[in-house]
Amino acid sequence: MIGPILEARELVKRFGELEAVKGVSFTIERGESFGFLGPNGAGKTSTMRMISAVSRPSSGSLTILGLDPSTHGPEIRGRIGVVPQEDTLELELSVRQNLEMFGRYFDLPHAILRERASELLEFAQLSERANDKVDDLSGGMKRRLTIARALINRPELLILDEPTTGLDPQARHLLWERLYRLKREGVTQIITTHYMDEAEQLCDRLVVMDHGSIVAEGPPRELIARHSTREVVELRFGTDSHEELHDRLAPFAQRIEVLPDRILLYVDEGDDTLREIHEVGIVPMSALVRRSSLEDVFLRLTGRTLVD
Amino acid sequence: MLARTLPRFGSRRSLHIFERNFMVYRSQWLMLVSGFFEPLFYLLSIGIGLNHLVGNLHFDGRVVSYATFVAPGMLATSAMNGAVIDSIFNTFFRLKISHAYDAVLSTPLDVIDVALGEVWWALARATAYAASFIVCMVALGDSGSVWVVLCWPAAILTSLTFSCVGLAACTYIRSWQDFDLVALAQLPLFLFSATFFPISLYPAWLGAIVSFSPLYQSAALLRGVALGQFEWIMIMRVAYLLALALVALALATRRFRRILVP
Numbered sequence: 023m024i025g026p027i028l029e030a031r032e033l034v035k036r037f038g039e040l041e042a043v044k045g046v047s048f049t050i051e052r053g054e055s056f057g058f059l060g061p062n063g064a065g066k067t068s069t070m071r072m073i074s075a076v077s078r079p080s081s082g083s084l085t086i087l088g089l090d091p092s093t094h095g096p097e098i099r100g101r102i103g104v105v106p107q108e109d110t111l112e113l114e115l116s117v118r119q120n121l122e123m124f125g126r127y128f129d130l131p132h133a134i135l136r137e138r139a140s141e142l143l144e145f146a147q148l149s150e151r152a153n154d155k156v157d158d159l160s161g162g163m164k165r166r167l168t169i170a171r172a173l174i175n176r177p178e179l180l181i182l183d184e185p186t187t188g189l190d191p192q193a194r195h196l197l198w199e200r201l202y203r204l205k206r207e208g209v210t211q212i213i214t215t216h217y218m219d220e221a222e223q224l225c226d227r228l229v230v231m232d233h234g235s236i237v238a239e240g241p242p243r244e245l246i247a248r249h250s251t252r253e254v255v256e257l258r259f260g261t262d263s264h265e266e267l268h269d270r271l272a273p274f275a276q277r278i279e280v281l282p283d284r285i286l287l288y289v290d291e292g293d294d295t296l297r298e299i300h301e302v303g304i305v306p307m308s309a310l311v312r313r314s315s316l317e318d319v320f321l322r323l324t325g326r327t328l329v330d
Numbered sequence: 331m332l333a334r335t336l337p338r339f340g341s342r343r344s345l346h347i348f349e350r351n352f353m354v355y356r357s358q359w360l361m362l363v364s365g366f367f368e369p370l371f372y373l374l375s376i377g378i379g380l381n382h383l384v385g386n387l388h389f390d391g392r393v394v395s396y397a398t399f400v401a402p403g404m405l406a407t408s409a410m411n412g413a414v415i416d417s418i419f420n421t422f423f424r425l426k427i428s429h430a431y432d433a434v435l436s437t438p439l440d441v442i443d444v445a446l447g448e449v450w451w452a453l454a455r456a457t458a459y460a461a462s463f464i465v466c467m468v469a470l471g472d473s474g475s476v477w478v479v480l481c482w483p484a485a486i487l488t489s490l491t492f493s494c495v496g497l498a499a500c501t502y503i504r505s506w507q508d509f510d511l512v513a514l515a516q517l518p519l520f521l522f523s524a525t526f527f528p529i530s531l532y533p534a535w536l537g538a539i540v541s542f543s544p545l546y547q548s549a550a551l552l553r554g555v556a557l558g559q560f561e562w563i564m565i566m567r568v569a570y571l572l573a574l575a576l577v578a579l580a581l582a583t584r585r586f587r588r589i590l591v592p
Contacts, residue, residue, distance in 0.1 A: 076435055076591055078591075096343075096440065100438045106433065108429065124433070127438065127439055129438070
C-alpha cells in the first residue's frame with residue numbers, strides 16, 4: 023500500500039461539555055515508531071481510542087490503513103493490535119486460553135491459533151506459565167501477555183498505551199527489546215508514555231500533547247535541539263536566596279529556571295559556563311553538567327505544575 | 331440489501347462471545363451441572379410439599395392437583411432467575427470489573443455483537459435447563475397434558491426476555507452493593523406474579539397491576555400451554571414478552587455503547 027499508514031486531520035473528541043482532543047493533525051508512515059507524550063489529561067488516551075477505530079471522532083477526518091474507520095471499523099480493527107493502558111485480560115481463563123480465545127475474535131481457525139499461541143508464549147517468555155490462571159501472574163507477566171495478545175492477528179500497526187507503566191526496570195528492558203524486534207520485522211508502532219527515556223529509546227518521531235492539542239512534533243533529538251539547549255547545568259546552593267542568585271546567574275545562560283531546591287541553567291557548553299560562574303565568585307554547594315534530555319523539553323512545553 | 335442492513339443488528343462474530351463463555355464455564359462445570367438440580371429442588375419442595383396441604387384446586391373450570399398447577403409457575407421463575415443471574419452478575423463483572431469487553435471491542439467485534447453474544451449464551455443455557463425442568467415435571471407426574479412439550483419454547487422465550495432485561499439493568503449497576511436492589515426487584519416479582527396461586531385470588535385492581543409483570547405473563551403462558559388450554563390471549567402474552575425483550579435489548583446496546591465506546 024502506498025501512502026501513510028495513518029492520517030489524522032483536525033481530530034476532535036468531545037465528551038459532553040469537555041473537549042478532550044481539540045483538533046490534532048498528524049501523519050504516521052509505515053514502519054515508523056511514533057510517540058505521544060503528554061501529562062495526564064492531555065488527551066492521549068482519547069486520541070489512542072480514536073486511532074484504534076474504537077471510539078468515533080466528534081469531528082475531523084481520520085484514515086487508518088487507507089480506510090475510513092466510520093465505515094470499515096471491523097476491517098481496520100482486524101489488522102491492528104491494541105495494548106490498552108490497563109490490562110484487560112480474562113481472569114477466568116488460562117494464559118494460553120487468553121491468547122487463543124482472543125484470536126477467535128479475529129475469526130482465526132483453531133489450528134493456526136494453537137501454533138501462534140505457542141510462538142507468542144515463547145516471545146513473551148511465558149511458555150512455562152501457559153496453563154496457569156492469569157490471576158496468578160505478576161504485573162510484568164500480565165503486561166507481556168497483554169502485548170502478546172495484541173500480536174495474535176499479526177497486526178501491521180501496533181498501538182500501545184503506556185506499555186511499561188508500573189513495571190520494574192528488568193521487565194521494562196525486556197519489553198523494549200521485544201518492541202525493537204517487532205520494529206525490525208516492520209510493525210508500525212504508536213506508543214504513549216510518561217517515561218522520557220522510553221520515548222527517546224523507542225520513538226523515531228513524537229508529538230507532545232498538552233490540554234488536548236499538539237504543542238510540538240519531531241524526532242526526539244530534533245525536539246531537544248529546538249526547544250532546549252545542548253546542556254544543562256544544575257546548581258545547588260543550600261540557601262534560600264535563590265531570587266538574588268537568579269539575577270546574578272541569568273546573564274550566563276540562554277534560559278534560567280529557579281526551583282525550590284536547585285537552579286537550572288540552559289547552556290550550550292556547561293563546563294565553560296561553570297568556569298565563568300566560578301570566575302565571578304559564585305560558588306555553588308554542588309554542580310552537575312548534563313546533556314539536555316527530552317524531559318527538559320517536556321517540562322518546558324507542558325509546565326511543572328501538577329495536572330491532576 | 332439484507333447483507334447491508336445485517337451488520338447493524340450484529341454479525342455472526344457475536345458467536346465468539348458464546349464461544350468465550352463456553353470456554354470459561356467448561357472449567358466451572360460444577361456450576362453448570364447445579365443448574366440441572368434446580369428444577370428438582372423447586373418441584374420436590376413446593377410441588378410435593380404444598381401439594382399435600384393444598385390437594386386439588388379449581389382452575390379455569392377444571393380440577394387440577396396443586397403440583398400440576400404450580401409446576402409451570404416454578405419453571406417460569408427458574409427461567410427468570412437463571413437469566414437474570416447470568417446476565418446481571420456475569421455481564422456486570424465483564425463490563426465494569428475485568429473490563430473484558432474493552433479488549434473484545436478492540437477486535438473486529440462491535441458493541442451489538444457483544445450484547446447479542448450474551449443473549450445467545452443465555453438462550454443456550456435456558457434451552458438446556460428448561461428441557462431438564464420439563465423432563466422432571468413429566469417424571470414426577472406434574473404435567474397437565476402432552477402439550478407440556480410446548481413449555482420448552484415458552485420457557486426459552488421467558489429466558490430471552492429476562493436476559494435482555496438483565497443486560498439492560500446491569501448497565502445501571504455501579505458497584506456490588508447495588509445487587510441488593512436487584513434482589514429487591516426480583517423478590518416481589520416472584521411473590522406477587524401469581525406463580526404459585528391463581529391471579530383470580532387478587533382483587534381486580536391488584537390483578538390488573540400484576541398483569542404487567544413479565545413473570546406473570548410468562549407463568550400464565552406456561553400454565554396454559556402445560557394444561558393444554560389454548561386461548562387467544564396467549565398470543566398477546568408472547569407478543570408482550572417479545573416486545574419487552576426487543577426494547578430491553580435496544581436499551582442495553584445503547585447503554586453498552588455509552589459505557590464502552592463513549
